[in-house]
Amino acid sequence: MMENFDMITQTFVGQIISGYFGTVAFAIIFGVPRKFYNVAGIVGAIGWTVYVALQRYCDLTGVEATFCASMTITFASRCFAVTEKCPVTLFRICGLIPLVPGAGIYWTIYYLMANDFHRALSTGFVAIKMVIAIVLGMVIIAGLPNKFFKLLEKKKKIANS
Amino acid sequence: MNQKPTEISDALDLATKAGYILLQNGAEISRVEETMNRIAKYFGVDAGNFFILSTGIFCTGNTRNLKKNDPNFKPEQFADVKYIPLKGSRLDKVVEINQLSREIEQGMYTLEEANEKLDIINQKPPKKAWIQTVSSGVGSFFFCSLFGGGLRDCMVSFVAGLILWIFVMLVSHQHISKLLLNLTGAVIATAVCVIALELGLGVSLGHMIIGSVIPLIPGIAFTIGIRDLVDEDYLAGATRLIDAVVVFFGIAMGVAITLLIYSRFMGGIIEL
Numbered sequence: 001m002m003e004n005f006d007m008i009t010q011t012f013v014g015q016i017i018s019g020y021f022g023t024v025a026f027a028i029i030f031g032v033p034r035k036f037y038n039v040a041g042i043v044g045a046i047g048w049t050v051y052v053a054l055q056r057y058c059d060l061t062g063v064e065a066t067f068c069a070s071m072t073i074t075f076a077s078r079c080f081a082v083t084e085k086c087p088v089t090l091f092r093i094c095g096l097i098p099l100v101p102g103a104g105i106y107w108t109i110y111y112l113m114a115n116d117f118h119r120a121l122s123t124g125f126v127a128i129k130m131v132i133a134i135v136l137g138m139v140i141i142a143g144l145p146n147k148f149f150k151l152l153e154k155k156k157k158i159a160n161s
Numbered sequence: 162m163n164q165k166p167t168e169i170s171d172a173l174d175l176a177t178k179a180g181y182i183l184l185q186n187g188a189e190i191s192r193v194e195e196t197m198n199r200i201a202k203y204f205g206v207d208a209g210n211f212f213i214l215s216t217g218i219f220c221t222g223n224t225r226n227l228k229k230n231d232p233n234f235k236p237e238q239f240a241d242v243k244y245i246p247l248k249g250s251r252l253d254k255v256v257e258i259n260q261l262s263r264e265i266e267q268g269m270y271t272l273e274e275a276n277e278k279l280d281i282i283n284q285k286p287p288k289k290a291w292i293q294t295v296s297s298g299v300g301s302f303f304f305c306s307l308f309g310g311g312l313r314d315c316m317v318s319f320v321a322g323l324i325l326w327i328f329v330m331l332v333s334h335q336h337i338s339k340l341l342l343n344l345t346g347a348v349i350a351t352a353v354c355v356i357a358l359e360l361g362l363g364v365s366l367g368h369m370i371i372g373s374v375i376p377l378i379p380g381i382a383f384t385i386g387i388r389d390l391v392d393e394d395y396l397a398g399a400t401r402l403i404d405a406v407v408v409f410f411g412i413a414m415g416v417a418i419t420l421l422i423y424s425r426f427m428g429g430i431i432e433l
Contacts, residue, residue: 006313006364009306018306025300029293029376030187031251048307086256089189089385093252097380098307102409103371109413110420135387142391 012052019048019098027094036090039080043095047073051099063129066099070137073099078141082149092138101130169237171272172204173222175279180211180218181243182283183258187250187381190215190394196262200275203266215389215400218243247404249333250381257282290330297326297376305372310365317363318372321353326376339404340411343377347415350374355423370416379408 023044024037051069054060077091104127111120176197183193190213197211212219222239301322305315350373357363386401
């Protein structure tokens with residue numbers, strides 16, 4: 001029973017909630033204005049949901065899931081940047097934090113120092129692949145024309161009026 | 162309708178100042194360039210040239226084109242170089258200057274007012290220390306969960322994140338190199354996790370550590386660096402990415418050193 005309760009963080013809902021609050025915490029550390037906390041959190045939660053869902057239910061590898069999540073986050077932050085009228089950077093930085101392969105980099109260095117070169121190589125390569133996946137995901141969405149996102153703005157105006 | 166051309170040096174000074182604050186607080190090169198151009202153009206400088214790196218702004222301009230038909234007009238020249246250290250970023254300043262530059266474009270400010278507004282933005286105090294510390298702990302808690310830790314691991318990460326940020330706040334006012342700061346920070350966070358594991362509070366050491374050191378992660382430098390590379394600002398992007406890599410390396414060394422010492426006591430490599 002105790003073990004089950006301990007792993008409550010690993011349920012799907014637990015992961016989404018963690019994604020939201022983790023991103024909000026980072027938004028605070030990076031000095032994002034208060035009114036954008038919620039949106040930043042939503043972007044982070046969406047990205048992480050995609051990442052976890054693809055891995056758990058579609059059997060994608062971590063790198064592939066990272067790629068899709070990176071695309072989703074960049075897309076969501078561009079949409080929110082238009083509707084909230086603020087720089088894209090804000091949401092993208094906060095949203096991408098969970099995907100940055102910090103763990104991979106730390107373990108690589110640890111295995112290197114511990115002379116376990118085989119594991120150092122394999123974790124190191126996965127970390128590099130993840131960085132490339134993040135970059136590619138960002139680039140593809142960054143290539144979408146601005147006009148596409150401006151549509152959102154107009155729609156919102158009509159909805160408001 | 163543009164304003165009457167003011168002194169070129171004032172207009173470009175203003176633009177450079179805005180660029181300085183933007184760059185220091187984690188904006189992409191393309192955004193800095195765009196904002197500076199927007200401000201300079203509105204205040205009547207059409208021949209301003211900016212060359213922007215991650216650590217510096219080079220700005221020149223002249224008024225040759227302004228009054229071509231006036232024979233008595235003496236063209237002015239302006240040149241300025243600013244060095245910008247890579248320091249901690251504050252995204253709220255980026256947002257406000259972005260907003261300000263748009264308002265300037267709509268003619269809501271005179272040059273003096275804009276200058277004052279810039280000073281106000283630049284002197285905005287950071288978030289209170291305890292808020293930052295708590296959010297560091299909360300961030301550690303939830304990131305430990307994101308990377309696969311159970312509830313007990315998350316609790317340990319929370320405490321380690323708090324302690325880590327208290328250390329960062331204490332040390333950040335001293336002149337300490339970035340590498341050393343992150344290295345010692347990671348050593349402290351990892352040590353807290355190791356102690357917690359020995360006391361039987363946590364379950365999985367790897368998850369606890371990754372959660373605890375996450376507040377140090379150079380997220381802004383990393384993302385902006387990639388963004389600059391994609392925008393073909395290769396020099397600036399490389400500078401940012403190297404900055405990020407140095408921080409990553411510092412953290413990784415801190416974690417690895419502590420784990421190595423621990424594994425000497427335990428014998429063999431620790432399974433993570």
